[in-house]
Amino acid sequence: MGRAIAPTGAGSAFLDSQDVVRFRARPELRDAVGVSTPVIGGTSGRFVDTGFFAADSVQTIDPEFMVTWGPLNFRAESAFAFVVGAHPLLDNNERSSLRAAVRRSGGRTLR
Numbered sequence: 515m516g517r518a519i520a521p522t523g524a525g526s527a528f529l530d531s532q533d534v535v536r537f538r539a540r541p542e543l544r545d546a547v548g549v550s551t552p553v554i555g556g557t558s559g560r561f562v563d564t565g566f567f568a569a570d571s572v573q574t575i576d577p578e579f580m581v582t583w584g585p586l587n588f589r590a591e592s593a594f595a596f597v598v599g600a601h602p603l604l605d606n607n608e609r610s611s612l613r614a615a616v617r618r619s620g621g622r623t624l625r
Contacts, residue, residue: 518583570599
């Protein structure tokens with residue numbers, strides 16, 4: 515079948531004193547995002563969206579692997595995030611006050 519090659523890689527990041535964190539991931543195939551045509555369709559949806567939350571620190575690790583053997587190719591990539599000291603941005607009283615204010619405003623965005 516020919517020659518084979520198997521490169522690997524990894525990335526890492528440590529973010530200290532991170533105040534506000536948000537994790538989001540969208541599909542690898544983003545079909546027609548931003549295009550408004552009924553023929554193409556398209557979506558800007560995400561698989562994951564944690565919303566904003568507070569954290570003391572975040573460490574990410576993302577290993578990668580690839581094998582090419584003749585005409586065959588296999589690739590894999592992953593990402594892991596380790597969050598220390600995660601907590602909501604608002605406590606329960608603040609959240610209740612915000613919900614009540616939104617209800618009073620008829621659901622409009624508050625400024």
